[in-house]
Amino acid sequence: MDAWLVWLIAGVFAAVGEILTAGFFLAPFAVGAFAALLAALVGAGDLVQLLTFAAVTIACFGLVRPIAKRHMYQPPQIRTxxxxxxxxxxxxxxxxxxxxxxxxxxxxxxxxxxxxxxxxxxxxxxxxxxxxxxxxxxxxxxx
Structure with missing residues (x-):
């Protein structure tokens, strides 16, 4: 099986899992898998694909974490x-x-x-x- 197809399947499974759970945990993995898919399509080797997957996934988590923390520590709704x-x-x-x-x-x-x-x-x-x-x-x- 071609590497791009493996990344496509992994990305689709992660994306569908994210939609079904709505926990915003699998989305960075889906984005990372799709980035690795692009790397595979341009002819990058297995190590480059794996590093692309890891780097993009970590970057997505780094982007999402501050937003999630901000939502966790919001003050209670103003009572009126x-x-x-x-x-x-x-x-x-x-x-x-x-x-x-x-x-x-x-x-x-x-x-x-x-x-x-x-x-x-x-x-x-x-x-x-x-x-x-x-x-x-x-x-x-x-x-």
């Missing part, structure tokens, strides 16, 4: 809307009592209807609380 309020401090403006269905807090200058996260807890006016969850237009808080 009501999700951004979770964990924020708030001040109780009206006594919070789940049984009486009353209560309000000020979160970042806005007044929100509030309920205690712990169903049995009553929270008095002036208490500093933290937003645990937002359900609809109601903030669930705890001291």
């Amino acid at each position: 809307g009501t999700a951004a309020l979770v964990g924020r401090p708030a001040m109780v403006l009206e006594r919070i009592s789940n049984d009486d269905n009353v209560g309000s807090v000020r979160i970042d200058g806005e007044v929100w209807t509030a309920r205690a996260y712990d169903e049995d807890r009553v929270i008095d006016v002036g208490t500093k609380v933290q937003v645990v969850e937002i359900r609809g237009a109601t903030a669930l808080v705890e001291p």
Whole structure:
């Protein structure tokens, strides 16, 4: 079997494997195999083909690694809307009592209807609380 055909088969298998796994691990091997295929087509010897395969594969990994590292260490998505309020401090403006269905807090200058996260807890006016969850237009808080 000709060397170029071996490199073609190796490159196709690596490319198909990359498509099926989507792990971006086999792609550099496929690129290296196709580079060795070109070397074989121009008449390079076996050692040159092997060195071409190794050099191009290593170069591809060198190119891909910094990109992969950058994606691994990206900061978490910026929270917006009501999700951004979770964990924020708030001040109780009206006594919070789940049984009486009353209560309000000020979160970042806005007044929100509030309920205690712990169903049995009553929270008095002036208490500093933290937003645990937002359900609809109601903030669930705890001291």
